[in-house]
Amino acid sequence: MQNDETDFYGKNYWFKHQTDGLGLPDLMTRVRTDFLDRYPHWLKLVYDLGFRSGRTLEIxxxxxxxxxxxRTLGFDASGLELSPWLADFARERYRVPMYCGLLEQQPILARSLDLILLFDVMEHLERPLEFLSQCFALVDEGGRILLQTPCVPSGCGYSEL
Incomplete structure (x- = not known):
């Protein structure tokens, strides 16, 4: 795996910025806890939309x-990450198909997806409406975009939650 020092969402983000800067668990802790903590909630949201399979991209x-x-539940799922280091991590740890870089740079055909997932992504975007337009172009008729954003009191940091 590579780690470019200019890679903001790379290794330093997950092992330094997340822990020291935001007071959140590091990547390896998240690997262990997300299956019990976050994923059951997310899976329920996906199921509540009526999806039990389908061409899915988690951005x-x-x-x-x-x-x-x-993928273990039958979805044709892949992921997208900005960080080459993190995309490599996902490929090596879980053997999942990964795209790396900006959404508009990916070889994903228009109307080729049934479901796009955006969990805690929107707050990182400079142009969220433009980004959502790109997502809508990729979703087939009858498809969905499921997004979740944090609901944090104004001016409140992670250490205060």
Whole structure:
């Protein structure tokens, strides 16, 4: 795995910024806890939309564990991460298909997806409406985009939650 020092969402983000800067668990802790903590909730949301399979892209998939879970349940799922280091981590740990880089740079055909997942991604975007337009172009008729954003009191940091 590579780690470019200019890779903001790479190794330093997960092992330094997340822990020291935000007071959140590091990547390896998340690998262990997400299956019990976050994924049951996310899977319920996916099931509540009526999906039990389908061509699925999780954008900002982190370590790739949810992509792995979806694949084990029969989804044709893949992930997208900005960080080459994190995309490599997901490929090596879970053997899941990963895209790396910006969404518009990926070889994903228009109307080729049934479901796009965006969990805690929107707050990182400079142009969220433009990004959502790109997502809508990729979703087939009858498909869905499921997004989740944090609900944090104004001016409140992670250490205060």
């Amino acid at each position: 900002g998939c982190g370590h790739g564990g949810f992509v792995y879970l979806l």
